[in-house]
Structures are given as structure tokens and as C-alpha cells.
Amino acid sequence: MKHLTIVGMSLILLIVAGCTSPRAGREFRDMPIGIPYKPDNVYSVESLPTDFKRVVILPFSLNRLDHDFMPGVEAAMINALRRQARFEIVQVSADELYKLLGDDNLTFDKPIPVQLLEKIQAGYGADGILQTEITAFRPYKPILIGVQTRLFTAAGDRILWSCDEVFDAGNEKIALGARIHAEKELQQPYPLQSSYSALISPQRFGSYVGHIMYKTLPPRTLTDDSSL
Numbered sequence: 001m002k003h004l005t006i007v008g009m010s011l012i013l014l015i016v017a018g019c020t021s022p023r024a025g026r027e028f029r030d031m032p033i034g035i036p037y038k039p040d041n042v043y044s045v046e047s048l049p050t051d052f053k054r055v056v057i058l059p060f061s062l063n064r065l066d067h068d069f070m071p072g073v074e075a076a077m078i079n080a081l082r083r084q085a086r087f088e089i090v091q092v093s094a095d096e097l098y099k100l101l102g103d104d105n106l107t108f109d110k111p112i113p114v115q116l117l118e119k120i121q122a123g124y125g126a127d128g129i130l131q132t133e134i135t136a137f138r139p140y141k142p143i144l145i146g147v148q149t150r151l152f153t154a155a156g157d158r159i160l161w162s163c164d165e166v167f168d169a170g171n172e173k174i175a176l177g178a179r180i181h182a183e184k185e186l187q188q189p190y191p192l193q194s195s196y197s198a199l200i201s202p203q204r205f206g207s208y209v210g211h212i213m214y215k216t217l218p219p220r221t222l223t224d225d226s227s228l
Contacts, residue, residue, distance in 0.1 A: 032176050032179035032180045032183065034173075034176050035176075036174070036177030036180055037167075037171065037174045037177050038212070039163060039213055041164050041165050042161070042165075042216045043161065043162045044160070044161045044162075044217070044218045045161065046218065047218050048086065048087070048160060048220050048221060049127075052087060052153075053127055054087060054088045054090060054124070054126050054127050055089060055128040055130050056090050056092055056120050056124050056126040056128070056129050057081075057090065057130045058097065058132070059092065059094045059097055060074045060132045060134055061106055061107050061108075061134070062137075063107060063135055065136075067139060069139045070134065070137065073137075073145065073202050073203055073205075074206070075203075076203045076206040076207040076210060077207070077209060078091065078210070079207065079210070080209075080210025080214055081210055081214045083185075084215065084217060086214075086217050086220055087220070090124050092120075100116055100119050100123075106131065108148055108150075112129070112131070112156055117129070117155065117156045121155070126154040127154055128151055128160065129153075130149065131152075132148070133148045135147065141169070141200060142170035143168075143169045143199065143200075143202055144166065144167065144169065144170070145166075145167050146167070147163065147166075147167070147209065148162075148164045149162065149163050149164075150163075151217070160218060161216070163216060165213065167212075169205060178195075179196065179198055179199070181198060181208040182194075182196075182208070185207070185211060186204060186207060
């Protein structure tokens with residue numbers, strides 16, 4: 001009788017395994033596994049200064065690009081920056097920038113006006129400024145986001161970090177990285193319960209771009225009494 005019970009249980013387990021193994025096998029084979037892309041066109045100091053705690057984020061410049069998806073992409077990238085917890089973030093809107101400067105679109109081919117630096121230091125108590133320009137954008141598959149960005153001291157006398165990259169989801173390693181990021185970092189509400197959501201949503205791909213890019217920021221130099 002005991003032998004029959006064991007045989008019966010074995011048959012049940014085999015039936016269950018037979019029903020579920022194809023699906024489990026497909027999911028396992030489709031897991032994003034491998035070595036993802038790592039940005040290499042990056043300059044970074046060894047570490048951030050000990051008193052470097054607050055950074056003003058200028059509105060993203062679109063370099064003559066204009067697209068309805070871009071506000072969501074910018075928000076996703078800034079959220080990725082915030083999760084790095086390197087410093088306190090103060091965002092300046094385009095309207096605020098216009099009031100400060102009389103211009104709401106600073107591009108990398110223009111030097112930052114000295115009067116703007118002075119107003120940002122005085123008005124926001126900033127230690128640094130992050131300037132970003134979207135150099136290329138394709139919101140449809142394969143999604144592409146080109147970014148040129150730099151972090152410099154509020155006095156404008158020193159660049160602490162910069163990155164100039166084009167993230168193209170048509171690149172196998174970039175697509176892999178975006179999928180890994182979607183599985184580990186993003187909430188996946190229905191119907192986007194798949195790592196492939198990062199390859200069809202500009203905002204989700206933007207979150208990946210921000211994550212992989214801002215990971216290369218220099219670390220903070222921590223002291224016993226340091227805090228954000």
C-alpha cells in the first residue's frame with residue numbers, strides 16, 4: 001500500500017511537471033541574462049567634494065527636438081538620478097530658468113552665463129549644477145536616446161562628471177541592460193508585466209538610460225557628520 005502511494009504521488013508530480021515545464025522553460029530561456037552595456041564615454045573625478053550636497057537640475061535641452069514623450073522621459077531619468085542618492089536635487093523649471101536668465105534653453109554650445117551661476121548659488125544654495133541635452137531621440141522601436149550631460153560646481157570652475165552617449169535599443173547589450181533594469185528596478189503593472197516593456201516604452205527606456213548613466217557619477221566622500 002505504501003509502495004502504491006509513492007507511485008501515485010510520483011505520477012501526480014510528473015503530470016504537474018508536464019503541464020508547467022513548457023511555460024517555465026520558455027520563461028527561463030527568455031530571462032535577460034548576459035553582460036549588459038556599460039557607458040564608456042564618461043569623465044569623472046574620483047569622488048565628490050565633502051561639502052557637495054545640493055545640485056540644481058536645469059531643464060533638459062532638446063537641441064531642436066520636440067516630442068510629446070519627452071516630459072515623461074525626462075521625469076523618468078530624473079527619478080533614476082534621485083535613486084542614486086548622491087546629493088539633494090533641486091529642479092528648476094523652464095519658467096523659472098526664463099525668469100532667472102531671460103532664456104529657457106541652454107545648450108552645450110553656449111557657455112553658462114556668469115549671472116545665472118550667481119543667481120543659482122544665491123537663490124538655491126546650490127553646490128553644483130547638472131546640465132543635460134538630449135542630442136537624439138527616437139520614440140519608436142528600436143527606441144534611441146542620445147544624451148550629453150555634465151555636472152559642475154555652482155561657481156562654474158570645475159567639471160566633476162560628464163557623459164556623452166547614444167543609447168540605442170537596437171544594440172543587443174543595451175537591449176539586454178534595459179530588460180534587466182525593467183525586471184529589477186521597475187514596477188510592472190498589467191499589461192507591462194514583461195522585461196520587454198523597457199523596449200517599447202520611451203519612459204521605461206528613459207528610466208534605464210538614467211539608471212545606467214547616473215551610476216557612473218562619482219561617489220560621495222562621506223564623513224561622520226555628512227548628510228544630504
